[in-house]
Amino acid sequence: MTRITSHGPEVSRRSFLAGVGGLTFSIAFLGDGAPALNAAGKGDMGVTAWVRIGADNVVTIFNPSAEMGQGSMTALPLIVAEEMDADWARVRIEQSPVDARVYGNPQFFGHQMLTVGSRTVQGYYTGLRKAGAQVRKALLAAAAGHWKVPVSELRTEPNVVVHGPTKRRLTYGEIAAFAKMPAKLPEVAESDLKNPRDFRLIGNKAIGRADIPAKVNGTAIYGMDVHVPGMVYAVMSRAPVHGSRPQSSNAAAIKAVAGVVDVVTLNHGVVVVADTMEGALAARKKLMVEWSQGARAAGFQSEKDLDGYRHVMDSAAAGDPVTSKGNVKNAMAAAVRTYQADFYSDHAYHAQMEPLNAVAHVNAAGDGAEVWAGTQSLDGARMSAAKALGVGVDKITFHPCYLGGGFGRRSWSDYIEEAVLTSKAVRRPVKLVWTREDDVAYGAFRPMALQCLKAGVDAAGNVVAWEHCVVGDGRGLLTSGIQIPFYNVPNQNIELRGKSSGVRLKHWRAVGHGFNKFAIESMIDLIAADHKIDPVEYRRRLTRHSPRALKVIETAAAMAKWGTPRPAGRALGIAFTERSDSLSAGVAEVSVDRAKGRIRVHRFWASLDAGQVVQPGNAVAQMESGIVYGLSSMFSERITFENGRVQQSNFHDYEVMRMADAPEEIHVEIIRNNEPPAGIGETGVPIASGAVANAFFAVTGRQLRHMPFTPDRVLTVLKA
């Protein structure tokens, strides 16, 4: 096995402006994602940059993404280092400045510095390869000029330019010490990029993540860990029903409590500011707020409303089309057999381990601020802080911190705005902390949904007609993953029917893929079982026109030794998904405790085709993570509302998967190819939901159609 050690790049959060001289390469991404390049001369450190080479032979590479455990702070610099032929042991990674014009992800409209949707590596990949190749070309040109030899006689080794005929060598640091860069850096063509088979760093399993050493000794700094001199602490009472407003409070009495600095009323709640964290929490307990009535969410009863979704489905109103292909009506009428099933899912909470928090320090004049926070939306957070303060974005200095989990929750900046507004009111640095209970009560959830599926099958057993309607609140949050682009079904109607709830909804790891693939993959197994066709064989038929999809299915089946006997009481289930351009299949080995209604996943096998994988070791870790996250949401995670109020409050009643319930083994196999990189961090979620659902079906002959599969629901299905 490959042994990863702590030897690797140093991670520094020091501003690059404090650099020690050398060469700075500035690459500005343009609209088409191609880098426009120029070089700042020696000693000119005032230019934003991707790469700096010090005379000490240290290569500093800037990471523009949020690091929330997914590993892109290592993967992005690794891409640059590969093409510039840097010595990874001499690379230092620094967080880039928050400036989307330079550091934005070219894949996003507006080039935001937004770490979401598993889009980071795939969005930056080509641009950073070109950036690295350009740096290498510039170093070669400088060395050629120095030695007065043709560039064609030069090659690079890690951090060294070598002159072949004379075997002379110059380190990158030595070049940086003398080189004067041309005003315009050399053009980079596709042919200047390495052949992937020559990669030393990309795809290298021995390269670990740069953030890990700091995460085993307590030195990694999350937003929660920031301390600023003179800092005070803030906790907030937020609207118990989304949309209600504080009308009045006993703020005057709270202000009189010893240690309380101030009580600040914001649009959606009341903030208690105190000298200490414990003081703020104690004072908040005494805070009484009168809330406005009549918020739209006030009548929301999640369980009753979910039952009501069926009426939305049965109403005459047409849905919004997502996919319309062929003629479903005719094909369904001509089908030999039709199948219909409804699937339900409840709201889910992100439950990132670090509750939301931010530190803000608005200056004495109130016209600028420093902000520290972990966020998935780096430039968005900076803009939100500026907007909250009513100043230009250049008045906000933003310090990104590690994120103790994101999962989609931290691409909103609500918690950052609260900290800025509170600091503005008290004119002191403020650490605003959400307790876990705050984080649940004022969460922003994966929406609950009803999925209505209908399929028509011809005499040969092929699916010829497919209808899928999702009903719920949240628009695009509901339709992600609802399509079946890799299944060969000629006639499809896929649509959305909306029903407003007034509660806060948000992207959640893999967004709608978790519940949509649960429904789709369950439907496929329902049809296969009725035809007495093996589920893997049936998916082979469905994907026979897509070699990559077929391969992930066959790989996962082979990994699990599909078709071979299992220990007594166990069975396998398979599911396939696409997510953020990657493809995956998962197989779960499951048993069911029929007395307690508990499902146990013993082993899980997953295949992944994500094109060129930059960090294979981390890709495996991300798949494991997605699988556990997906399984957790299948078993116990459930947010409910009564009268618009969230009914859960902490990990005792919002249970996430613990070690004892995690699979004993998770195996991941990456299918290697040189297709463009695809997203990985969310792909494990949908295969987990579908595979467990189908494994339960294989064990019991019955389908669970409401996730999560809580023991009471399992028992109900088993007794039916």
Place this chain on the structure above:
Amino acid sequence: MTSFTLNGKQVSVKTAPGTPLLWAIREHLKLTGTKYGCGAGLCGACTVHVDGKATLACHTEVAAVAGKRVVTIEGLSPDSSHPLQKAWIVEQVPQCGYCQSGQIMKAAELLAINPKPRRADIVRHMNGNICRCGTYTRIIAAIERAAREG
């Protein structure tokens, strides 16, 4: 004012009565490796050692550790050389990393009382510590490695 030993040094901290050890360590003494996750003894992110015993700092009053030895992740080893810390790196355990101080401190207690734990021992001992990134299989592998390699 409460005095205790924190990572081998004598410290004194002045907090309101009833203040959890967690806030004393993190916010008063500014050792932030110990994390706030739930405040209710449900997740294990705040695990520290008090006289060698893994203790939830969010659920322990400062006054209760007067005169005792408290060790946090920062004091587990001077240079990340504890076998668990080394194994955590080899197995590439952390993802977001927020729970990992607590995981390591809880695991260190296990190895101190049971140097060669079986898998079932590990699961039983560690089940109170939540990892939302789902690194459980790697945590187990790292504890087994640390037990093996020392």
